[in-house]
Amino acid sequence: MNSLKQIKLITLPDKSSVFFMNSQIPYFSLNRQMEFLREEIYNAIHQVIDSTEFTFGRFIETFEREFASYCGTDYCVGVSSGTSALQLALLSIGIQQGDEVILPGNTFFATPAAVSHCGGIPVFVDCEKDTWNIDPEKIIPQITSKTKAIIGVHLYGETFNYAKLRKITSDNGLLLLEDASQAHGTKINGIMSGNLSDIGCFSFFPSKNLGAFGEAGAVVTNNKDWSEKIKMLRNYGMKQKFSHEEIGFNMKMDSIQAAVLTVKLKYLNEWNRKRRQIASKFLNEVNNPLITFQHKPIWADHVYHLLVITSNERQRLIEFLNNKNIFPAQHYPIPCHLQKAYSFLNYNIGDLPNAERLASECLSLPLFPEMEEEVIDYVIDTLNRYE
Numbered sequence: 295m296n297s298l299k300q301i302k303l304i305t306l307p308d309k310s311s312v313f314f315m316n317s318q319i320p321y322f323s324l325n326r327q328m329e330f331l332r333e334e335i336y337n338a339i340h341q342v343i344d345s346t347e348f349t350f351g352r353f354i355e356t357f358e359r360e361f362a363s364y365c366g367t368d369y370c371v372g373v374s375s376g377t378s379a380l381q382l383a384l385l386s387i388g389i390q391q392g393d394e395v396i397l398p399g400n401t402f403f404a405t406p407a408a409v410s411h412c413g414g415i416p417v418f419v420d421c422e423k424d425t426w427n428i429d430p431e432k433i434i435p436q437i438t439s440k441t442k443a444i445i446g447v448h449l450y451g452e453t454f455n456y457a458k459l460r461k462i463t464s465d466n467g468l469l470l471l472e473d474a475s476q477a478h479g480t481k482i483n484g485i486m487s488g489n490l491s492d493i494g495c496f497s498f499f500p501s502k503n504l505g506a507f508g509e510a511g512a513v514v515t516n517n518k519d520w521s522e523k524i525k526m527l528r529n530y531g532m533k534q535k536f537s538h539e540e541i542g543f544n545m546k547m548d549s550i551q552a553a554v555l556t557v558k559l560k561y562l563n564e565w566n567r568k569r570r571q572i573a574s575k576f577l578n579e580v581n582n583p584l585i586t587f588q589h590k591p592i593w594a595d596h597v598y599h600l601l602v603i604t605s606n607e608r609q610r611l612i613e614f615l616n617n618k619n620i621f622p623a624q625h626y627p628i629p630c631h632l633q634k635a636y637s638f639l640n641y642n643i644g645d646l647p648n649a650e651r652l653a654s655e656c657l658s659l660p661l662f663p664e665m666e667e668e669v670i671d672y673v674i675d676t677l678n679r680y681e
């Protein structure tokens with residue numbers, strides 16, 4: 295049966311051969327989405343080119359207005375990447391030299407890097423054993439007189455325990471930031487991610503649930519002062535032309551990215567719906583005891599930016615899957631606190647046991663909205679055959 299299915303995959307009609315990239319099933323692919331969007335995106339990009347408004351102006355303003363409205367926030371500021379969104383958000387709330395910012399050890403490296411770029415000190419906290427999101431119980435002992443903020447990361451698209459983090463930040467006079475780079479469109483009690491905290495940061499890296507055609511990011515907030523400060527900082531620290539209030543950056547979003555994102559935003563809910571549908575098929579049908587999925591508490595939402603499993607003999611599972619033409623990925627194989635770049639913080643192996651275990655066992659399965667039923671069935675079937 296297995297070989298039959300594989301032959302079927304290889305001999306799929308023309309359109310699908312692009313998708314399989316030599317009949318390999320990647321963990322992620324944009325080819326199908328591009329086919330679907332081609333005409334609309336070409337038109338949007340042509341409009342930018344014909345207008346010659348490559349930066350500033352109406353394309354950025356339109357996207358900022360529409361994304362703020364999508365998130366339910368008063369303000370959105372488009373920036374050059376998720377990393378710059380985090381850095382500018384931290385600067386806008388006043389993070390400076392020596393300030394401590396608490397965040398999970400198992401996140402993409404950009405989260406702590408942004409803290410460091412402000413002169414702050416990232417304080418890494420372990421994740422929960424099953425949700426893989428930051429463990430609220432482990433935050434409290436890390437709070438010191440230097441702590442200014444907590445960054446929650448909605449890991450893989452699953453909302454962190456925002457109610458508990460909210461309580462911790464308000465009890466301790468701290469600010470709560472969201473790194474929502476993997477969670478565009480998640481919602482709790484009707485509130486969108488990005489708006490679950492004081493200030494929300496998004497990446498629009500091409501592989502995210504809402505991805506640009508290059509690099510882009512955004513900050514959303516209901517705080518006018520912070521949004522204005524970010525607008526100033528992204529534009530060389532200028533409020534008025536050639537009058538520099540601060541030593542700012544060039545971290546503006548460009549118009550082509552804004553135009554592309556405005557088109558793609560219309561489809562985000564539909565793509566997320568498909569991601570949820572595919573993920574629930576995996577969750578219902580994969581019944582292999584050697585494979586563990588991310589736990590989702592009832593109150594949590596998930597947009598399955600990544601469908602991650604753990605398995606304690608990861609390398610053996612990877613080889614098994616590769617032999618069946620399935621190519622999973624790893625997010626992320628080294629936790630932030632053990633990265634060479636942070637060796638000066640003197641963390642040791644064993645400091646964040648759950649994050650470390652996740653790093654050594656995690657595997658991101660193929661999941662994207664355009665995945666076909668047959669391919670989903672094939673991957674599920676293959677996972678169930680692993681022993």
Ligand SMILES: *Cc1c(COP(=O)(O)O)cnc(C)c1O
Nearest residue numbers: 375376377402404475497498499
């Ligand atoms: C992608 C990502 C970022 C970085 O975004 P860039 O746009 O690549 O700078 C930050 N945090 C998390 C959690 C991410 O997934």
